[in-house]
Amino acid sequence: MPKKGVLKSALDAHKNRNYKLERQRKQEKAARKRKQAAEPLNEDGESGEEGGVQLKEPVNVKDNGEKKSKANGTKASKASKASKNEPEWETEESESGSDDEDVPDETALGLARLDDSESDISGDDSEEEAEDDEEDEAEEEEDIALSDIESLASEDKGDIIPHQRLTINNTTALTAAVNRIQLPYAKLAFSEHMSVTTDEPVEIEDVEDDLNRELAFYKQALSTVKDARTLLKKEGAPFSRPADYFAEMVKSDEHMGKIKQKLIDDAAGKKAAAEARKQRDLKKFGKQVQVAKLQERAKEKKDTMEKINILKRKRSGADVTNTNEEDLFDVELDNTETSGDRRRGGSDGKNFKRSKKNEKYGFGGKKRHAKSNDAMSSADGRDFSHKKMKGKTGAAQRPGKARRMKSR
Amino acid sequence: MEKGRWWGRGQKTRNNVRASSGQAMPWAGDLVERKNKQRVLILSSRGVTMRHRHLLQDLYSMMPHSRKEAKLDTKTKLYQLNELAELYNCNNVLFFEARKGKDLYAWMSKAPNGPTVKMHLQNLHTMEELNFIGNCLKGSRPILSFDAAFEKEAHLRVIKELLTHIFGVPKTSRKVKPFVDHVMAFTIADGKIWTRVYQINESEVGKKKPAADGEEMDVDPAPKKKGGKPEYDVSLVEIGPRFVLTPIVIQESSFGGPIIYENKEFVSPNQIRSDLRRAKAGKYNRRTEAMTENKIKRGELGLTTHGGRKKEKDPLSDSVLFA
Numbered sequence: 001m002p003k004k005g006v007l008k009s010a011l012d013a014h015k016n017r018n019y020k021l022e023r024q025r026k027q028e029k030a031a032r033k034r035k036q037a038a039e040p041l042n043e044d045g046e047s048g049e050e051g052g053v054q055l056k057e058p059v060n061v062k063d064n065g066e067k068k069s070k071a072n073g074t075k076a077s078k079a080s081k082a083s084k085n086e087p088e089w090e091t092e093e094s095e096s097g098s099d100d101e102d103v104p105d106e107t108a109l110g111l112a113r114l115d116d117s118e119s120d121i122s123g124d125d126s127e128e129e130a131e132d133d134e135e136d137e138a139e140e141e142e143d144i145a146l147s148d149i150e151s152l153a154s155e156d157k158g159d160i161i162p163h164q165r166l167t168i169n170n171t172t173a174l175t176a177a178v179n180r181i182q183l184p185y186a187k188l189a190f191s192e193h194m195s196v197t198t199d200e201p202v203e204i205e206d207v208e209d210d211l212n213r214e215l216a217f218y219k220q221a222l223s224t225v226k227d228a229r230t231l232l233k234k235e236g237a238p239f240s241r242p243a244d245y246f247a248e249m250v251k252s253d254e255h256m257g258k259i260k261q262k263l264i265d266d267a268a269g270k271k272a273a274a275e276a277r278k279q280r281d282l283k284k285f286g287k288q289v290q291v292a293k294l295q296e297r298a299k300e301k302k303d304t305m306e307k308i309n310i311l312k313r314k315r316s317g318a319d320v321t322n323t324n325e326e327d328l329f330d331v332e333l334d335n336t337e338t339s340g341d342r343r344r345g346g347s348d349g350k351n352f353k354r355s356k357k358n359e360k361y362g363f364g365g366k367k368r369h370a371k372s373n374d375a376m377s378s379a380d381g382r383d384f385s386h387k388k389m390k391g392k393t394g395a396a397q398r399p400g401k402a403r404r405m406k407s408r
Numbered sequence: 409m410e411k412g413r414w415w416g417r418g419q420k421t422r423n424n425v426r427a428s429s430g431q432a433m434p435w436a437g438d439l440v441e442r443k444n445k446q447r448v449l450i451l452s453s454r455g456v457t458m459r460h461r462h463l464l465q466d467l468y469s470m471m472p473h474s475r476k477e478a479k480l481d482t483k484t485k486l487y488q489l490n491e492l493a494e495l496y497n498c499n500n501v502l503f504f505e506a507r508k509g510k511d512l513y514a515w516m517s518k519a520p521n522g523p524t525v526k527m528h529l530q531n532l533h534t535m536e537e538l539n540f541i542g543n544c545l546k547g548s549r550p551i552l553s554f555d556a557a558f559e560k561e562a563h564l565r566v567i568k569e570l571l572t573h574i575f576g577v578p579k580t581s582r583k584v585k586p587f588v589d590h591v592m593a594f595t596i597a598d599g600k601i602w603t604r605v606y607q608i609n610e611s612e613v614g615k616k617k618p619a620a621d622g623e624e625m626d627v628d629p630a631p632k633k634k635g636g637k638p639e640y641d642v643s644l645v646e647i648g649p650r651f652v653l654t655p656i657v658i659q660e661s662s663f664g665g666p667i668i669y670e671n672k673e674f675v676s677p678n679q680i681r682s683d684l685r686r687a688k689a690g691k692y693n694r695r696t697e698a699m700t701e702n703k704i705k706r707g708e709l710g711l712t713t714h715g716g717r718k719k720e721k722d723p724l725s726d727s728v729l730f731a
Binding site for chain 1: 604
């Protein structure tokens with residue numbers, strides 16, 4: 001492989017010619033073999049010509065023109081190659097005879113010939129085609145055969161034009177075939193054949209585009225159905241199935257049940273998916289709402305606490321706060337005062353203290369252990385004072401003797 | 409006389425017509441006598457997969473004029489099909505040839521003397537796997553809908569005619585149902601024949617009362633005294649199966665004879681597969697090639713220890729100066 005690559009790069013420019021030579025030699029060899037097998041008599045006369053074949057193949061093609069014109073391109077490429085050498089050793093009058101004697105390769109060619117001659121009878125235009133094809137073949141000598149290209153990777157063969165298979169399109173034979181089997185549509189009632197052709201060809205830009213392609217098919221079918229329907233109605237043929245006509249269907253009930261189940265499942269799945277998505281969204285949104293509400297509440301609480309503190313300071317601090325501040329908070333302070341009053345007085349005229357006491361000492365409910373310490377109260381260190389713990393408070397009451405004497 | 413092949417077994421009738429009417433032209437009679445007689449032998453080769461078999465079954469269920477046969481043993485001696493068709497009085501053959509357990513080729517032929525079309529069948533989806541809600545009567549006759557492109561080229565006309573004969577259910581078929589409730593559409597796109605089967609759904613437009621047409625009587629038992637035109641909205645629902653046919657070759661006679669058409673653009677699935685494989689292999693090959701080339705280049709520049717050119721001696725190296 002690598003060797004070939006190097007070679008290829010080295011001989012890139014000369015490749016075509018070399019290749020051609022190689023193949024010609026191969027063909028010569030093959031031709032010589034066949035000749036020896038088939039007609040040992042002609043040998044001496046032909047060998048001189050063989051030499052001529054070697055380098056100027058295109059000339060040969062022209063020499064054989066009158067023969068080649070019979071071939072209307074219906075041969076496989078291989079057969080066509082062989083045919084170029086064939087006339088060199090084959091005498092004109094013994095064409096059919098030599099075909100019979102040939103090696104199997106040649107019999108195939110012979111068959112192709114026969115076919116060609118048959119199709120020649122059917123029409124004149126095939127001869128024109130033949131000439132065209134001949135030119136094509138001459139051009140194709142420059143190309144590389146498909147079989148040689150196969151060994152290359154697809155990236156490597158990007159710019160090489162392979163042989164194209166010669167297409168066979170024997171129009172006359174095809175037309176004859178159609179005429180042979182065609183129903184006499186003009187004389188048939190439409191209800192006999194029921195085939196409709198659209199007026200305009202269906203055009204689909206992109207075959208890969210599933211939706212548009214199917215739509216085009218649908219449209220075609222629909223338009224033809226409408227045409228056919230009117231035609232059938234005109235002929236008085238039954239068209240629609242009556243509602244009470246029951247018969248076996250193409251798809252069994254079981255099958256239809258399966259389809260229905262599938263549809264239901266699909267629909268249910270879709271619905272469930274939509275529901276789940278909705279829930280998910282709601283959850284996400286709900287969380288946001290909750291968080292916002294909590295924040296709002298916390299903020300509100302903070303605000304009130306601040307205001308209460310300010311108020312407290314104002315009351316206890318004996319007008320330490322300057323009047324400016326007071327002015328600033330005037331309205332709000334009033335508000336807080338009123339709210340404080342309301343709290344103090346209870347919402348419905350009840351004593352706030354009383355209600356608190358009720359809460360603490362019980363007005364109903366459990367009375368035991370209510371005053372005993374619990375974890376919270378024992379951990380509460382607000383009332384603790386180390387001074388109180390020292391117990392010195394009483395000792396300083398009576399001054400010393402000297403002081404007492406002095407004061408006297 | 410050769411035109412009369414499509415009459416099928418109508419030899420006797422034709423003679424009678426001629427005898428009774430005394431006309432030289434058998435076609436000059438009235439329309440009533442003309443019968444489209446088709447019978448289709450439908451079978452596959454061995455080695456079909458489940459999907460291929462189901463497709464065959466689907467088609468068979470929609471073709472009351474068809475005769476299903478056991479799988480054919482051979483893939484080479486297809487001319488045997490002609491004898492089989494004769495045995496079952498069929499004048500059409502629809503033969504599915506499976507290769508390698510994956511590729512399906514459809515042969516369509518007019519049995520005694522051609523032509524034959526060989527097509528590659530792709531994108532196969534059977535009714536079972538498609539889950540379409542359409543349905544139709546078993547044995548009702550389809551409307552065959554063809555793309556106008558079928559008339560453009562000779563080989564397509566041949567194919568169209570064959571499709572008409574094979575998939576069109578003749579009126580006189582034995583198990584046929586008298587109503588038309590599905591349509592078979594053949595469209596040419598991208599050089600291929602795309603096949604779809606739809607159910608025909610008729611629904612009334614608005615609440616207009618349908619007219620008193622003869623066939624409409626069956627359709628709708630609702631009151632229809634007024635002579636207004638029936639307003640029906642026709643819609644289609646797909647039934648299945650779906651498949652795509654690529655014409656490959658047309659032969660002049662039935663499973664034999666000269667090839668009168670060959671599709672140049674057709675690439676066999678084997679080729680495609682091998683190309684894919686080769687493209688994969690090419691990656692490795694190119695890399696190795698590049699590596700070897702690189703090695704050679706380096707060797708030529710004298711940069712390698714083994715092989716290639718030897719490194720030139722530096723005239724200023726220690727070994728030269730202090731030799």
